[in-house]
Amino acid sequence: MGKSVIVINGPNLNLLGKREPEIYGSTTLADIEALTRAHGENIDIETIFFQSNQEGDLVDAIQRAGASHSGIILNAAAYTHTSVALHDAIKACGLPVIEVHLSNIFSREEFRHHSYISSVAAGVICGFGAKGYVLALDALADIID
């Protein structure tokens, strides 16, 4: 069976391109998907994409991931800073998770400096825009090899 990774994006990331372009740039979520998928094809990893604005849907996606994927790339967006439920879901799922943020959360407001995801993630990539997803895929490729 080939390797498969799920890329999970949280709330408001469906608005990328229109949302606060001075912070997030003009890249849309569809652009990020295309970029990440193309890189996945180059390194022989299937990439599946999921986005939701609902916390419980993100928990469900993490719970389901174990059945068909070998790793998760997660941009939990604002839930990064609030969600014990996502923290627990990651712990329970047993898959390696790479936490991604487009922006450098540490150079922004203080409430973004704490992440409930980081302590249960295999690693964190932030501040590199859409490229962060590609970097995360390379990192996961090494881990699940």
Ligand code: DQA
């Ligand atoms: C974000 C950073 C979060 O603080 C914010 O709530 C987001 C996007 C990022 O990708 O930079 O929605 O996760």
